[in-house]
Amino acid sequence: MSSGNDVDIQNHIKIYMMVFASLAVLTIVTVAASYLELSSGESIFLALVIASVKGSLVACFFMHLISEKAFITWILMLTAGFFFILMFVPLATYIDQAQIG
Amino acid sequence: MEIPYTVDERPDTGVYNAKLGVWLFLASEVMLFGGLFSAYVFLRLGADVGAFHEWGQELNIPLATLNTMILISSSMTMVMSWVSLKMNDFKKYKLYMALTLLCALCFLVIKYLEYSAKIHHHIYPSTNTFYAIYFTLTGLHGLHIIGGMIVLFYLWGPGSNMWNSKPEQFTNRIEIVGLYWHFVDLVWIFLFPILYLL
């Protein structure tokens, strides 16, 4: 987006407004969802799903990732991969502990 | 010989240097907060079943929800300040940037209220592992807000003179700092439910 023309920019502003509105709504949804009677695992899953949707909106639209060069997106996907490894592998070692005695 | 692609995009990669630089920085930040989130997972597992949930009940959800809204709004005003420059509206840029700073300040004030309430009730990082990770995660996040504010203030104030001499480069700077700011918002989007609601 080096030199946008006015119509282009007006469209972008519309999108930003919609994203903002969605984020606000989803925040309310997040809080409301926490009052549901769910098991621990289910509530974690739900909270993370909603947060991921919100995060994606911020990343794709506010941070322009949706129109960003593929190359940048690849770096981020690589990072996301390592992030998940860091998240789940130590967890896996905790769960898969040796049974002694 | 100038360093190429400081303002113009390199044709085959499609980005200018600072944009790649900031995304790499944000990637490293993802891993930084990732390390802390990983710690949260480990510590929660290591605690008694339900302990983290119980300890978390002391936290103020309404205040944090308000803070979430404030930060989301600041992201909106941040992107609008960049859009204003794209539309050559320097006055609007100043306005939106000021609003962003205001939101950030409110966020910090509310954070301060939260922290002081905890301390007043003798709840410290040393109290248990939940509060240890709570204070550390939100504290580090808060430091990122402060750091961002310093840069934003500079670009709103003295640094905004660059608009007169090198408007394109200045606009890029706002884009870059905006990316950082959105990231800080993004971290909070995850922090909020994980710490306050789960």
Add this chain to the structure above:
Amino acid sequence: MNAHSHHEESFFRKYIWSTDHKIIGLQYGITALFFLMVGFFLMMVMRWQLAYPETPIPFVGSFFGEDGILLPEIYNSLGAMHGTIMIFLGVVPLAVGAFGNYLVPLQIGAPDMAFPKLNAASYWSYFVGGVIMMSSFFSEEGAARSGWTSYPPLADIEVGQTIWLIGMVFLITSSLLGSMNIITTIVQLRAPGLTWSRLPFFVWTQLVTSFLLVLAFPPLEAAAVLQLMDRVAGTSFFLPSGLVISGEALAVSGGGSPLLWQHLFWFLAHPEVYVLILPAMGIVSEVIVNNTRKPLWGYNSLVYSVIFLGFMSFVVWAHHMFLTGMGTAMSSFFQITTMIISIPSVIILSALFITLWGASIRFNTPMLFALAFLPMFGIGGLTGLPLGIAASDIYLHDTYYVIGHFHYVVAPGTIFALFAGIYFWYPKITGRKMNERLGQLHFWPSLLFMNGIFMPMFIQGLAGVSRRLWDGGLEYAHAAGVLQWNEFMSVSAWLLGVSQIPFIINVFYSLKGGEKVDNNPWESTTLEWVAPSPPLPHVNFETLPEVHREAYEYSVPGRKRDFTPQTEPKKG
């Protein structure tokens, strides 16, 4: 920036806060070499105690204990700081900060790094971190003494660690800034015509190394913050419940996990060892190619291997944790990934060996060091295999076998490669060659004594001698049969120190007395040799080069010269 490059810069702007990548590279190099000497010195002191337990240390004994006898706690400090200094203040700043900074812009035909001011900041962050680290020796508490690995709970409660952690924050910041700069520079500032497949292999290794740094260091930074919190804010991130110290229960909340530290630490520290080796492989490749007058064999395999290696390095870390009670499933997972990661290493080493086949080898000093790297790294790599297999690691973990393994890779491995690089690029940096005689005097004894120090470590390790023992195993019956090696290894170490003197003399002497050279004394194909020796301040090249060829067009049949620079246009 065009007008500014002709301004007269003050001494401060020219040499202290310089934004010229060459000056910054030299700053990194000089500082790193200094720290390597410090780390080496610490080791020499430790080895006295190991060779002649509880006898006074000559010359410097009074600093290390009463009557000049090394105290056990001080021994532990020396050990922790030796590792820390060598890795974080020595090898990485030299391999990445010095070689990377100096050569990457030149090899890609750029006037400087993408972010020159950030570059200066990353050097000074390293410098400050180094000062902080060293200051710990003089603090009341003394230096850290829980190993460079800083495992809690010991590290949480032991002295000297707080300063270590603060120092690490500065060092990690330096690395992060530097690696972002290198990646952006390589991606964005390649000269016209320099496509990815024409990139010198050295640049590929720097690119992958920087990705490792930028993604793997932050979790350690997080862990360092957590450990700082434990020490300063009374948290229990890593302190389990029920911890008792000297008969007293520790007054903390407990509930923390020592394993959490290990995961976060090794998540970095494993990729870190690839940070230690990849630039070395890059340097060795450049030196070998040039001195065999042949193209690099298997360029594509090398590139794919190094990328694959980089990726795999993120998923092997818990092979350092086989003894922490992981179940068979996760142990198997890490064993498998560790075995897989040996494949690209073997491919890289093989490609380098095959490059030698049928070559007209020039046995100058840089080439000698580069050639020696191959078998030395080979030994290091092969001895890693029993460590990567969980079953055998149960026996070998935390023994001298491990110390032998990793030192082979880093010492006669990486450090030899770095020496090769210094001898090779010295003419580019200074306009003069280093002295060959002194170079040989440096190389041969170094090779001998390196093996003298580290080979017996495998023997001791297999006998079961643990690492980090102040008395070198004296107390243990199972060590009795192999203890005589301690003196042998120590003498080798001190003689290795002496063998560096010709090198030090050479570096200084050649500045004024070395053979003067033009821009391409080694008759090389890559872009740094197009620039004058030394390259022009700030801009490097008289005019920005244009690349027309792949990186290693040596001995192409039918051509007059046995090398064709990358900038030479193709005819017709």
